[in-house]
Amino acid sequence: PEEPAELTQLAREKLRADFLSADLGITGANFLLADTGTVVIVENEGNARMTTQVPPVHVVIAGIEKILPRAADLLLFLQLLPRTGTGQILTSYLSFISGPGWGASPMINGAARSFHVVLLDNGRMAMRDDELLSEALYCIRCGGCMTVCPPYQVVGGHVYGGPTYHSGIGNAWEAGVRSLDTAADFNALCTTCSRCQDICPVKIDIPWINTVIRERIALQRFPQRGLIERLVYDRVLPVQEDGSVSLEKRLFSDPARVYAMSRQGVWSNLMRFRPARAVLSRFVGLSSARTLPLPNSETLAEWHRRRGGRVVKTRYQVQRLSNDRRGSTVFLFADCHTEHVDTDVGKAAISCLEKCGKGVVLVAGQCCGRGALSQGLLETASRQAKKLQELLAPAVKTGQAVVGIEPSCLSAVVDDHAKLLPGSDAAEVASGTFEVLEFLLAELSAVGAAMDGGETSAWTPVPDGRLSPLVLHGHCQQKTLGWLPAAVKLLGSIPGMEVQVTSAECCGMAGSFGYKGDYYPISEELGRRLMTELDELAGAANQARGVQMTCGYLACGTSCRAQIADIGGCEARHPVELIDQRLTKR
Ligand code: SF4
Incomplete structure (x- = not known):
């Protein structure tokens, strides 16, 4: 049978006989209460309760971590468990067992019931x-x-x-x-x-x-490095770890160096030839269905400097520029991807910040360590994090705001650096670091500009008053760190703008994950699911309007945009690019 009701009936008929004829019932436990000696079982089906009630012998096998000191502690956990597990306020069956024959006769079929608890250490x-x-x-x-x-x-x-x-x-x-x-x-x-x-x-x-x-x-x-590794790998893609580190891990742990090599033509020339790509797939684990992003000929820092903007790469330079007491300077952290590949996103962010009256100092040339973290190279990530912290700390300590664009890199700064560098200033730096859309929303809200389409509107009017519908896919860390609502609110405040947000947890690219041949099928499937949702939301938006318009896809993550391009064959933009088009100078 396939229908739930029929399946339930079948299970009931088959299992009921087994329950009734069993000599012994074994259950686990959700909680063990130390002060009352009570076993607590939380379930929805009732099978666990039958197991405890029908056979004469009940054996509980439970890990020692299930012990709660007091019964009074239980209430909180009884709320947490079903809400996250099944979305219920309370489960259907909640059993409290403090000895044999609870709630039933202590005898069954002329024999005394017995009850045993096995506490499991097992590591x-x-x-x-x-x-x-x-x-x-x-x-x-x-x-x-x-x-x-x-x-x-x-x-x-x-x-x-x-x-x-x-x-x-x-x-x-x-x-x-x-x-x-x-x-x-x-x-x-x-x-x-x-x-x-x-x-x-x-x-x-x-x-x-x-x-x-x-x-x-x-x-x-791999506790030891091999000869080729020491002679070749260490020179091309060095890491801080003592043991052996594969070429694949090295490649994905240092995007700045890989992009720099690409700009010298190494990568782009290699990627052009099918045999070279096959070799890379073999030795680096790169999926043959993917190509690594290629950098622009001009970095964001070069562009910013060319137009007279300030770019800092040393602690001394940051300290020198951190004396702005008027709050009009912003230190924009140019992550490796924005610096080399998504330079248009960086330019739009700078433009928006300048329209808000900010002087933008670009902090460039230092990786946050996100790539190394994703490969489990904590020594390398720590070193990269330390260098970036040395750049950002002087700015934050003097009350300047640090703003970042790429959510995964920004999450390394505000979340992972404190774990990589215990006892450092990382927590203080995190408190003074903001996601770019979050920062823009706060700036515009402060002058009451973002919230209406009237006289004080921050936005350029649209001729027919209507913009194409938009679907925004939230980046994983953007959601986890609570930055998505700011993006939605900021976009939604643009007159004529309608924004819908996907429910997909992840696009499936997830940094280097989707580039690896072993995981490409999983990444591809997640990408297809995202594209299905994006297309459905776009179709629904057009249906609601009664017109067919090209729906724009938005994504804050560089890998989300790459995934939408690879799997869906269409372009997704960073919201800040669209905001820059509509934002007027304050
Ligand atoms: S979310 Fe996962 S790790 Fe957290 S309590 Fe539930 S099962 Fe455990």
Whole structure:
């Protein structure tokens, strides 16, 4: 049968007989209350309750991390678990078991009921002593991280997970209760998109845990560099790690260097020839269906300097320009992608900031470390982060705003740098760093300009009063770090503008993930799903208007735009480009 009602009836008929004839029932537990000795089971189907009630012997097998000190602590968790797991306020069945025969006769068929609790360590005490993995012990198994995990949505738990637990948090459990070797089987499926971090009710930093596990796996497997690596790789794409680091990891960990090589013609010439691409696919793991983005002939910094703008690359230069007490200077962090590839996005951002009366100082030439982080190269990422922090800290410490464009790079600055550089100024820098649309909205709102289409409107009027409908796809980190609402509000304040937002968690490109041959099929499938949603939203927008207009696609992430171009064959723009077209000078 395929209908839910028929399936339920079949299960009921088959399972009921098994329940009634069983000598022993085994359950897990969602929580164990230490002060009352109570086992708490949360479920929707009623099967667990039958297992505890019908057979004469009930055995509970539960991990020691399920123990709560007091019954009074339970209420909070009973709210967190179903809300994130199934979207319910309360589940259908909630069982409290404090001994044999609870709520039923202590005897069954003339025999006394019995009740046994097996507390399972199985690596958990060792996890508790591991500063990184101990965080996973807070997991209440709500399953929320699985629901939102993009690769898991495509491949499921048999591929993305071990026997213990699946998807993102499965990495920590696999590494903790089994081994790094078995965790390595699926660790690379974590794109560190951070959607799980957002939904987790106990706020476990799953992407960070998976990144560190990635590093541990590499250190365990490849502790020594080979000769070719030392003679060739280290000269072309150096890294800070002591052990062996593959060419693939090196390539994706240093976008600034790769773009610089491209500008010298190395990359573009290689990519032009099919055999060279085949070799790259073989040694670098690059999907033959992808081409790496090629840089523009002029960087954003060169353009800005050519038009008389200020560009800083050293701490001294930043300090010298950080003495603006009027609040009219903004330090715009040019991430590697904006600096080399998406220069038009950078130009639009500078233009918008200048229209808001800001003098823009471009901080260029220093990678944030996002690429190295994604490869689990924490030493390299730390070094890159330290250098960027040295540039940004003097500006923030003197009260200047730092603004960034690319969400993944910006998230490295405001979220990951403090973890990479404990005890540094990274948290203070994060507090003074803003996403560009968030910053523009605040600036325009401060003068009451963004919110209306009247006299004070910040926007150039549209001749017929109507713009093409727009569909915005939010970048993963843009959503996790709460920047998406500002983008929607800012775009929505443009008169005649209608913006719809996709519900897709991730475009599937996820930085380097979608470029790798091993993961291209997953990336492609996620990209197709996004394109389907984009097209449906565009069609619905046109239907609502009763006219056929070309719908514009918007995406803040460089990899989201690349994915839409590769899979959908159409262009997506950064919202700041569109805002620049409509924003008037203040
Ligand atoms: S890691 Fe967080 S979201 Fe995932 S199952 Fe555990 S508690 Fe739920």
